[in-house]
Every structure is written in C-alpha cells, then in structure tokens.
Amino acid sequence: MSKYDVIIIGGGHNGLVCASYLSKKGYKILILEKNEKLGGLVNCASSLNGFSSKILGDLNIKLPKLNYNSYIVALHSEQQHTILQENNNKINFIKSNANEENQKKFSSLINKYKIYASTLSNFMYEVPPRLKSGKSKDTWQLINMGWKIRKLGKKNMREFLRVIGLNIADDLEDNLRDNTLMGLLSHEAILGSNLGPRSPGSILSLLYKQAIQNGLFASEKYDFHQLIPSLEKNCLDQGVEIKNNANVKKIITTNNQATGVILDNEEKIEAGIIISNADPKTTYFDLLGTEPLDTDFIRRAKNIRTKGNIAKLTITLKENPLIINIEKEKMNAKFIYAPDINYIERAFNASKYNKYNENLCFEFHHCVNVIVANIYYVPYVKNNTHDKEKLIQHSINLLKPFISNLEIENAELITPNEIEETYNVMGGHWHHGDFEIDQMLMMRPFYGSAQYTTPIKNLYLCSAGTHPGGGITGINGRNAAKKIIRDKI
C-alpha cells in the first residue's frame, strides 16, 4: 500500500487549496514543489484582489484586508494624468481630461460590463458540464447556464451575445472619444492575455477577468504576502505533507491509470490519485509524455494558446519614488501607461512576430522604494533569445518620463521565458492560457481534458489552465477537489 492517497504536483495556490479541501475529507496528501518556495506564480504577482472569499471562509483562513481607497492613474505622456478611484466596485473620476459626456459614457460602459461580468461569475464555482456525455445532469447544467444568460433580459442578453465576440477597440470607439480612457479599458482587457485591443474576443477577456477577480481594476484588497503562508499553515495543520525542491520528472502510468510519480533524483512515490498543478501543456507533454494520448488529443493540447507576453520588472530606488503631477497621498495607486488603442495595438503587432517594439505598455505600483512593473508586450520567444540588459534599459526608459527621482540601485526583470522555466508554465502565460471563447468553461483547457479530468484514470488537473482560469482565485483548486471527491464516492 502506498503511503499517500493523493500526490499534488506543484505547491502553487491552487495546489494548496486543492490539498486543503481534500485533506478535510481525510485524504493523505503529499505536495511536491519544484522550487524552494511555495506559491508558484503567486510569487510573480504584484497584487491580490480576486482570491475567493468563499474559499477563505471554507478553509477558515483570515487574510488581513487592506482598507484604503484605491486609485488608478492613467499616465499621460504630457503629465496630464487621469485619476480614477475604485471604491466598493464603484469608479469615480478624481481628475480627467475627458469631458463630462465622455465620463458619463465611460461610467455607463463600465456598468454594462459589470452586469455581464456578474452573469459570467455565476459559472465560476461549478464544474462545467460535459458536452456529448448524454447524461441529463450535464444537459440540465447547460440549460441552467443558458438560463442565467437569459436572465439578463432580452435587450441585455442580445447585447451580451453581441459583444462577447467583439474586440474591445470597436466597442470603445463606438462609445468614447477620450484616448486615455479607451487605453485604460483596453489595458484591463488584454493584460495577461496574448491579445491586442483589436483582437476578436478581447471584450470577453475583460468580462471574464472581471468575473474572476470580482472587480474591474485589480486593486489590492488583501495583503497577498500572507496568502501562501496561511494556505501552507492550513495544509500542515491538516496533516498534508509538503516537500520542497522536489521536481517531478514523470508521472507513472500503468494500463492507462496514473499510479505515482518519479522525482528528479529517481525517487518513486506512489499514490492512488495524482493531481497536476502544472499547466496542461507541461502536464501532458513533459510529465505524462505523449505515449498514452490519442493524436487528436495531442493536437488540441498543442494548440491551446499559452503564449505569455508580460515581463515583470522590479526596481529598487534610492528613495521613495515621486511621480510628476501626482500628490503624495495618491502614490499608493496603480499606475497604468497604455495611452491609446493604436499605441497598444502597435506594440502587440510586433509581439505577434516575436519582436518587440520599444514603445511598450506597462502598469506598476510601488511599495516604499521598490517599484514593481508589468511590462508588455515582451513576447515569449523560442530558445529564450532575449537580450535582458537591453530589455531592462528599455523598460527603465519607459518609466523615466513619469518619475522625477529615478535613481536606481537595482533592477531585475523576469521574461515570459523565465516564468516558463521557473514555474512550469509552458509559454510563460499568466493564466496558463488566453481567456477566449474556445478556451473557457467546458472547453478549458480544451475539449477532452475539461472538468479537471484527463484521459488517464486518476490523473487530474487543478491548475489555472482549467476552468475558471487564471488570476489568483483558488477556485480551480477547489473545483478540482470537488470533482475528485464526487468521482471517488
């Protein structure tokens, strides 16, 4: 008999959440983490606002809430910044160059998106139905999902179904005239996905992200440094074993059934259930190997879009940064530079061909004298041929016009390629795959691998590559645990 019931590959937040739920049901669990530190991609994140409060409640974890008014600053190249405030999911204008009509239209547009996002958020906590299973339960669930969309009302439903296929630029240009506001919303729609403002489906991407993170702008609500330690403590309290620096080399299968894993040091560990918190591509191509997988299945796995395009820049300054034309009390804002739709689209165009033009977009915030910035589009390139020195210099040049006292002590940059290598995320994609209509719900990560299951018996997925998707929500881990518990009864 093996010592463990369950092995979870990867100690990211979803792995920890999944372990917590399963251990409550009495499973003996081992978590294998490749790195020294637990948390996976959370270590790469700069804020946390979408972690599911339902899960925190279920697991009885209390995370300290950060209770301040959060500002969003859309930087303007001539220092005429637009300042918004997000308060209880309401967005107010503090300062803007846009006229009143544009501000009004902006607010109504945001309200429209909010309604649609809340419709989508209904689906987050459900294991999506299986298509073509022939089971009435799945059919009912599908009907139920349709009903929830229908509940928007005739007019709203039509509008919802109209916009989900559209690109965000079209909808913005139909409604607004102010470049900064348009850039700002485009930024939120595409950040983290390999889309441009004119890519079809970028509205859906925005809605979906809003649904996941429970708000439009990802302004910090929890102290995210506390998240992983709290989850870890919760796991350890319930008897979950955690092994750091344990890189899984292979998942062992016999007769199409997962039976254990082999570590880098050739150690073999057996368990009845294997859950992979690595992204689906890594799971199938590296950990499992393609041998026991059908060709069509491999094709679909190969074709999920997981190209990342965000580099994370961390710079330490000699003193706290000062932003030109921004008062001190608003310095805890999130700063966004995505000046207009065409600017973003041009940056995206270059990245499509694995090049980057120097005019990139970014968002950043600061904590004391450290600035953490997400720079995009820095494409994922084959063989990691990035010239990092040049990249860092470019990135700093981008920040320079806005910060009056930019004296740098240290600068570090993580490219999508490095994210791939460090966190077992093929392509270095934040969310393990774009949020597009063919990579969502029962199609996430792809047909044949949805519902957290795999073609291999007793091998499950719980990573961001599954429904509902990325962001730091923990819902994937929870849903996977629910599915496993349901399967095993």
Added chain:
Amino acid sequence: MSQTNISYKQPLLETPFHEKTREKCYAHDWHKWAGYKVVKQYTSAELEYTAIRNTAGVIDITPMHKYSVQGKDAKKFINKLITRNIDNIQPNQVVYALWCNEDGFLVDDGTVFCFDENNFRICSGERNLNWFEDTAIGFDVTIEDISHSIAALAFQGPLSCKILHMLNANKIENLKPFCFDQFTINNQEITISRTGFSGDLGYELWCDPSQAHEVWDALFSFNKDYKILAAGLDALDMVRVEAGFIVVNADLIAAEHALRPNRMRTPYELGLAWMVNLDKEFFTGKEALIKQKNKGVEKKLIGLDVQGDKPAVGSVLYDGSKKEIGIVTTAMWSPTLKSNIAMGYVNKEFIKLGSKILAEIYHPEELEYRKIWAQCKVVKKQFLNLERRNAVPALI
C-alpha cells in the same frame, strides 16, 4: 524532381514514367492524383483489366504518398499510429495497416515497409504528414515526405513473376507475399515488394526516378510473346473491387476529410476487425474501438451479388418491404467472375452472409434511366480469391 515544372500552363506534375506512359496513352485520358498526371485509360479499361488478370499490367503508382520514418522510436511510433501490432515485424516485411483517430474512425490505410528496427516507410493514398507529425510528438523519430523521390510501378498479373524471372531478378519466385527485397533488373538495382492492389499475383517496383525509363522498358522487353499492357487507374479500380479492397474517400470518407461526422467509418464497420489488435498497450482510437467492439456495429460494409447485369452504381439498398437499409459504394460487372458485384453499407440486421436485399438501380439508357429492382445476396467482400496470389514459389 519535376516539381519546379509546375506552372499555370502545366498545373500538374509529370511522373518519371510520363514520357513512356504518354506514348501508350492513345485515349489521352488522364487523371489527377496527388498533384500528378497519371493515366486513367490507355485505350480501354476493359482491355487493360484483361491484361492484369491474364498476362500482366503495368501501372504507374508514383503519386502514392510515401513517408520515411526513421529514428530510435520508429517502431514505437508506428505501433502508436496503427491499429495492428508490429512488435514482431522483421526487416524486409510489409504489413497492411490502418490508422484511426481518437473516435476510432479511419484516417487512412496503407502499407508499412520495415527496413530495420529504426527505419520504416509508410505508403498511403492520402496525405498524412500532418497526422504523422502530430502523432510523433514526444517520439524520437524523423518523418519525411519522400513521395517525390521514389518512382513506383505496380506490376500485377499471372505473368508478372515470370517476366521478372526472365529479367534475371534473382529467385523472385521465392519472394513471399508481403515481403520485399533488392533485385537487379536491366542493370538497375531496385526494390521489389510482393504487394499490390489487384488481388492477383503481383509486385510493386520502387526505384529512383533516374532509373524509371530503364525499368519500364525492361518490363516490356518480352512483349513479342507475352503481351503485357500498361494499365490505367480505371483498370486498377476494377481489379481492386473484385479483390474486395477498399479505397479511402471512395468507400468511406477519411476522418480528416469528412465534414459530416456520420460519414466516417471504423475498421469494424469496414469489416476489417482482423486489423485491430486491442491487446496492444496503446494506439490512437483504442478506447473508442473497444467500446464499438463491445457494442457492435450499426452498419457494415459488405459484398453484394447483384441480380442481372446492370451495375448497381450508387444504388440505394432496401429490405423486402422496401425500407431503406443502406447504400452501394462501388459496383461493377466482374468479367472474371461473370457476375454483377457491388460493395455497400447495410444496417446490422442484414450483414449476415446470405441475407437477401433489394437494390434500386437506375440504369442509364440513352438519355433515360431504366429503373430496376434487383435482388441482391450478401456475400464475402473478397469476391475473387485466386490461389496464385499467395503461392510460394510463385507462378513462373
């Protein structure tokens, strides 16, 4: 090769045998096959058919797709690809193989040539590079499309061995069916396999394009006495029906091509259950095929002995109460069997040998159709089973 010769004036490639085939092609009846121009009929299909069954026919099959599979995992890869088990395959052996998609539907069929443990060649009717490459992800194999660099002739008929023997192909009569070897004819070293699409004694000759003319001429060098003929694809189609061989995208729609999912077929529906080895550890489509085997097929491709002499081309099949139960995929008058044969799909109630069904034949008669209700009997798909096909030593 002649790939560079494509232009808007000449949109089709010419095979290395083109000069030779053009000479003989009085009917000027060409067929487009995989981007090549090959002969459909030289003079008349029936005449060429008669040659294949009575002397021998030479068919240019160069356009056939050929893929070389090389590497450490070549055997493992092929075992994952095809439904048969080739664990015990020996060098110089050929196996007929099917490959299916995840739902068990046929992607294509073809022949697998084993040169050694790490070196195989797959020949198929349809393009498969994409399918092979996706199947090969994670395997240490290199797959290369070598279709254009190998010229191929089918040499089929009762005299085929005799003529190769007279050309001093060393002990060709001892070459077993589904085996191949190197032979020298007319000073050209070429590969000859005892394979074919005629259900008759026959060989396939594989050579470098530069050897094509020499090989072609050699085959015809005894024609003063033996009268072998160049045969076109129409004649080949006649002999293959008699032999009960299927053609992908004629008797079924390849899974990669079908727009309508219910047009795809599994090996069980094609009556090729013997080709599926479910004991093998894994191959694409295994699970779906296990399911279908347990459940049984809904319809199946069967052979039909049709009353009368009017081919049941495209006929709809009915039961005694004229309820529709199937459709004919291929039909012809068989000159050798002197009977009216057809292949078609029927519902599972009628797949038993001897079942009686009706075919609704619309026979064209000078701008009008004559409608015939023909009685049919379900028979084995292999209408013609010739002893000489598999005899070793072969007839010389």
